[in-house]
Amino acid sequence: MSEEKMLVDVRELKQYFPVRTGWGKVLPLKAVDGVSFTIRHGETLGLVGESGCGKTTVGRTLLRLYKPTGGEFYFDGELVTEKNMPSLRKQMQMVFQDPYSSLNPRMTVEDIIGEPLDVHHLYSNKAERREKILSLMETVGLNAEHATRYAHEFSGGQRQRIGIARALAVNPKFIVCDEPVSALDVSIQAQVVNMFEELQEKLGVAYLFIAHDLLVVRHISHRIAVMYLGRMVELADADEIYDHPMHPYSKSLLSSVPIPDPRIARERRRIVLSGDIPSPLNAPSGCPFRTRCPYGQDDCAECMPELKEVESGHFVACHHMEDAARMKEGVQLR
């Protein structure tokens, strides 16, 4: 599949955290357990899943905010290692979920946006620095007179704009957006979502868009990956996965999304899963979803299903994909 050079190529990424369980015992918490995916230049990959499925950890591990336990990450054809990461940081940035805690309250907007420029020595004199900051602020729709203000003087939506301007400062090719609109009001969400789209059109930047609001993810993403308990269970084009989800987990996840349309909401059938997500410390053997799967069979416990290409561009990790055709006819989002 890789005649085309991928911007992001992740292979079997693993991230385990040590957890002390008392009496000096340490168990590995497998937050991300062998996840592979690719992102093209200027593409948005949406990453969805419930809390604790490891979607945020994937984003953070890619940017080496954690040291990965295993796996390889090629960025623009180059293997990312501890050594070349500092120089690659210029090309990868992150926008955080909470615009209230991710901005330093003691810095002015100018300094927040200017910090990446300082770190990477991206200007030759003060005037150039200021000019760059002002043009970044304009890009994200902030007024020039806001430059000397502090973060607390802004509303949530505006703070998120500051965070985005900071990420854009070094002219990255790839931005990890970790739930960038979840903390915002509905009317403000649309402003920020539109801005992400406009920036992509203008600058050609690729996003890994992590979110749990599935309607927003569908709107912004080209392809979508669904995670469950540290594993990727399905990956396909955005429309394909919403209209024809194949993995039983994706199906129930998508059917659980409340639809802001009363007529559809009344007619549609939800697939309500029983029970809660198992603890990743004590994950079920074999397929991690089998304990809640409506189609679960005995052999699901034996081994972990691989992520296989079932149709062109549509990857699913399920032992019983021979039933795919039947399952595809099943319940849809609409």
Added chain:
Amino acid sequence: MSEKILDVRNLHTSFRTDAGEVRAVNGVSFNLEEGKSLGIVGESGSGKSVTAYSILQILTGNGRVTGGEILFRGEDILKYTPQQMRQFRGKKCSIIFQDPMTSLNPTFTIGNQLMEAILLHTDRTKKEARDRAEELLTLVGVNEPKRRLKQYPHELSGGMRQRIMIAMALSSEPDILIADEPTTALDVTIQAQILELMQELQKKIGMAIIMVTHDLGVIAEMCDEIIVMYGGRVCERGSADDIFYGPAHEYTKGLLRSIPSVNGQKEKLIPIAGTPINLLNMPKGCAFCSRCDNALKICLEEVPEEELVSPGHYASCWLNVKKRMEGSGEAAS
């Protein structure tokens, strides 16, 4: 037409703060029919939660209902004595809060907290209360209820805790259940479980539900009637179909345009410009006019009155008045 169980008329609630008086709820009127579900939707600071808290009189110390009437089956509960109010809370009307992680006491067992509610509102003995608690846990779909009664809140997951909260709210079979963002802190699949449970229980017990949320999807799935709030006022109220398919207020229209479409068409979202208003600094006229694309001169000056759009559907917007006057002008000429 079924009977009105709750009739809120011109409710005003304000908070005293160092920066001045904050009028969080500013003339809100609505009514709730027996056994129906009503959704209050709005963004943060729109006064939706304060409206719910005003009904139960559980405002923080600096908050106070300053005007209006809340009629519960014809009786004004604002005139209740503290004693009567305690009877009303829990027994007639109970509430589930947004965050199941913080609304349970971490130092008591589930059984202890559930039984407290039962013992307070019914004259059961301790043993009967325990049986009833078990029964309630079964009702809300908690497995192994006997064991759960002995557990502490931290031993349970978020969805499980929210079920406990619902069981507690239902313990005295209230006539009205207020749910303040009951699923916001939960994952989508757990949210679906809880919404399903609430719908089922409503059918079984026949209580009325007031659902406070910012999620238009949840509202569309759960509610018969909807109130849209902005800046402490009601913009628009009507049946779910009225609001979603025939919105008559610019704010409601804007809200519906700003959510991604269900069928996945990749048209650009149309956001509402500007930022939510500051309640300390309310404009003289319509609260929404600074963000409204079609604002008229009068919108800056005067607060629009609530008007009937179609039977059961009310909106407060000067544009409707203008349209109506133009219409009647044409008819006359």
